[in-house]
Amino acid sequence: METIKIMGTDDTPTVILDADNDIFEISGRSLPEDVTAFYEPILNWLDDYANSPNAKTVFIFKLVYFNTASSKLLLDILMKLEQMHEDGKEVLIRWFYPEDDEDMQEAGEEYADIVDIPFEQVSYTLT
C-alpha cells in the first residue's frame, strides 16, 4: 500500500498513514480552507486499507485544535474504522489530549459515544 505523509501547517494537521510500519496518525491543527478536499484522500486511503488491513490497527488522534467542519470529517474517519471493527478486524483508537484541555478530552468522549470501537483516552503534557 502506498503511504500517505502530509506535513502539518498552521491550519492543516500532520497525517501519516503507513501500513508497512504500522503508523496511523493525525496530529496538530485542523482548519483547512477546504475540509472536504483535504480529507478526501485520507478517506479513500482508508477504504483501500480496509480491504486488507494489518492484524491490528492502532489509530492515533493527537490534535490540539480542530474546527467544526473538521469535526465532521474526523467522524467520517472514525466511522470507516468502526466498519473495519464490525468486520472483525482489530482496531484501537488512541485519543491524545493535552492534560489541561478539557474540551479536547470531551471531544474524544463524544466520539467514543458515537462510534462503537475500542477507544482509549490518553492525556499528555504539552512541551
Place this chain on the structure above:
Amino acid sequence: MDKKNVKGFLEFVYDFYKSMKAHEITLVYEGEITHQITKAFTSLTESNMAKEEESNSVQKKVFHVMVECLQNISKHADSFGSDDFLFAGRGIFMVSKGEIEYHVTTGNVIENSKIDELTKILDHINTLDKDGLKELYKTQMREGRLSEKGGAGLGFIDIARKTGRKLEYHFLPIDEETHFFILTSTISRNE
C-alpha cells in the same frame, strides 16, 4: 477632496478612532472574509493574547469562537443576491476586549426569506443546556451533511458551548428584502 471634504474626512477618522477606543475594539474589518483573512486575524489575536498572558483556556475559547464566526460569514454572507455593492458578499467582523470579557461580533446582510429558518436554529440552540447542546452537536455531526461550502451546521452550537452563554443576535431592517444580522459572542476572561 476639496478643503471642506478633507476636514470632514479628518474629523471622521478621529471620531472613528475615538469610537473604537470607547468600545474597546482591538480589531475591526469590513469586507470579504477569506481563509487568508481568517488565518491572519486568528494568529494576530492569538499572539496578542499570549503577550498579555491570557489563560490558555480563554485563548482557546476566543480562537474557537473567532474561527466559527469568520466561517459563518464566509460561508453564508455571500449567498444572497442583493445588487447593493455595499453589502454583497461581505460582512463586518469585530473583536473587543474589556476588563472582564472579550466580545466577538459579526454582522452581515441576510435575505428576509432566510430569517425564519435562522431564527429557529438560533432559538432552538438557546433553549438547550450544556448536555442538550452536546447531544445536538453529536446528532448534527452524525446526520448533518457538509454543504457545498463546507458548512456543517455546527458553528452556532460550538459557539454556544464554548462561551457557555445564550447566542445573542439581532436583525436590523435594511430595506424591503434584507436585514442586517448581528451576532455577538462573549467570552469571560476570568474562569
